[in-house]
């Protein structure tokens with residue numbers, strides 16, 4: 001039983017959201033004790049770094065690990081422990097010690113489910129049978145080590161990557177850098193469908209081809225074949241010999257514990273309110289496991305990125321400990337580096353905005369990021385999505401060798417502030433020739449968008465002259 005007078009908070013999962021939930025809970029309430037239950041046998045690690053170990057940029061997987069120190073009387077970690085059951089009526093958890101096999105019961109006053117997501121496999125012949133024997137996920141250190149080992153030992157030196165999101169493309173580039181022939185395939189044509197409209201996706205497809213990757217977007221894999229291990233795949237009727245397949249077709253929220261607890265759950269995740277609390281009082285959920293809502297208009301949304309996970313963790317930790325914090329929703333702000341390109345986006349694509357009923361228009365442009373006289377200049381491709389009724393900004397997509405990420409971050413702030421194209425045109429940005437343009441590509445894009453959307457310039461609300469004080 002919990003100590004008399006001391007609040008017991010239990011967090012399931014030591015990922016980004018669980019860690020930040022624990023920090024916020026301890027900062028909010030000096031009289032609480034946090035227990036983190038984690039089934040892994042080691043502390044925290046950064047999944048986002050996995051492709052860069054495979055590529056060889058980061059020397060080994062241990063570099064991705066970092067330890068979270070216990071604090072006596074405040075923070076206890078139970079590593080190699082798995083939560084297997086929840087009884088919300090008695091506010092207890094059934095926990096299995098994975099090293100000894102023993103079972104124990106943990107009591108809680110507030111519970112935070114931060115137990116992440118599970119990689120999805122395709123329902124095609126051979127995909128399940130060859131898992132671990134040539135078919136790999138890239139979700140944790142174990143499976144990513146398998147990819148690296150297979151790449152280094154590959155006799156055919158040929159890999160097939162399935163998926164057109166950030167993980168698939170990052171791994172495809174990593175394997176190419178390791179000297180393998182790489183085929184990348186997905187059933188639908190454009191890459192990053194959640195983040196980019198097809199015309200921006202086309203730039204990425206072209207760049208992958210430039211990198212020597214065999215791009216088969218729009219074809220899709222039909223089967224994985226082999227005897228003891230993978231020997232080939234079938235893509236649109238063509239048999240392609242290979243000895244490794246990386247499945248990067250997405251993840252699904254790990255909702256089993258929430259279901260056991262009787263929380264409302266959808267296919268997209270555990271339903272939470274703006275305090276990150278589930279439908280069961282005293283049980284919060286955060287990170288990849290939840291379905292939240294858009295920051296733009298509160299329509300249901302999921303994000304499954306570290307950036308939303310840690311922020312949701314902060315909100316849940318604060319509220320679980322008796323504080324009062326609000327989660328404002330996701331913008332889907334996203335960044336990846338594929339080959340030479342930063343690829344970034346925030347808010348809605350044109351397709352998403354239109355399907356939600358906005359009178360959305362998209363305007364694209366390509367501009368040099370520095371003045372023409374500067375060396376090491378390059379282009380940034382920008383695409384803004386805005387509502388033609390009032391010019392409200394709904395999204396930005398950016399691709400470039402430099403400067404795509406910060407421009408998207410700036411638009412993320414603009415969108416969350418409800419700014420219009422006019423507001424952006426009026427904004428003051430920094431400028432110095434080695435870094436940017438005086439009339440930045442952002443202004444150039446917004447100017448074109450204002451014209452295309454036929455939005456009149458705004459007259460000043462009032463005319464005033466600042467008073468001049470005599471010294």
Ligand SMILES: Cc1cc2nc3c(=O)[nH]c(=O)nc-3n(C[C@H](O)[C@H](O)[C@H](O)COP(=O)(O)OP(=O)(O)OC[C@H]3O[C@@H](n4cnc5c(N)ncnc54)[C@H](O)[C@@H]3O)c2cc1C
Pocket residue numbers: 012013014015016017018037038039040046047048049050051081082083084114115116117138139140167254257286287288289304305306307308309335
């Ligand atoms: C290869 C890769 C690259 C990525 N790159 C980026 C990126 O560049 N930028 C970005 O923002 N995001 C990126 N992400 C996504 C990001 O890593 C996740 O969104 C984030 O880790 C989610 O955090 P989380 O705390 O919800 O879940 P996780 O970090 O998955 O943590 C969940 C934890 O719960 C534990 N657990 C599960 N069930 C139980 C149980 N029953 N009992 C005890 N413990 C349990 C798991 O072992 C796990 O440690 C990437 C992900 C991957 C895999």
